[in-house]
Amino acid sequence: MVMAENPHASTRLRPIMHAYLRELARVGCYGKGKAGVMRRFIENGIAQALEAGVIAPKNIEDFGERIEDDEAPDED
Numbered sequence: 001m002v003m004a005e006n007p008h009a010s011t012r013l014r015p016i017m018h019a020y021l022r023e024l025a026r027v028g029c030y031g032k033g034k035a036g037v038m039r040r041f042i043e044n045g046i047a048q049a050l051e052a053g054v055i056a057p058k059n060i061e062d063f064g065e066r067i068e069d070d071e072a073p074d075e076d
Helices: 015-027 034-051 067-071
Strands: none
Touching (some): 015 034
């Protein structure tokens, strides 16, 4: 299976946000590491924006992906 290459995204967060991310990663229900926790919260926020009609849905195939690709495990 050929997977689409994910573009790298970086962000700067305040130290307190990193502390929250580490704590949520330790809890484990939001992701295995900081990257997994961030991914979960970003995806949840986008899903809420889609449901509220703030942004329009996009076709996953336009980005070289398939629905099955979205089920891949986190890479933290």
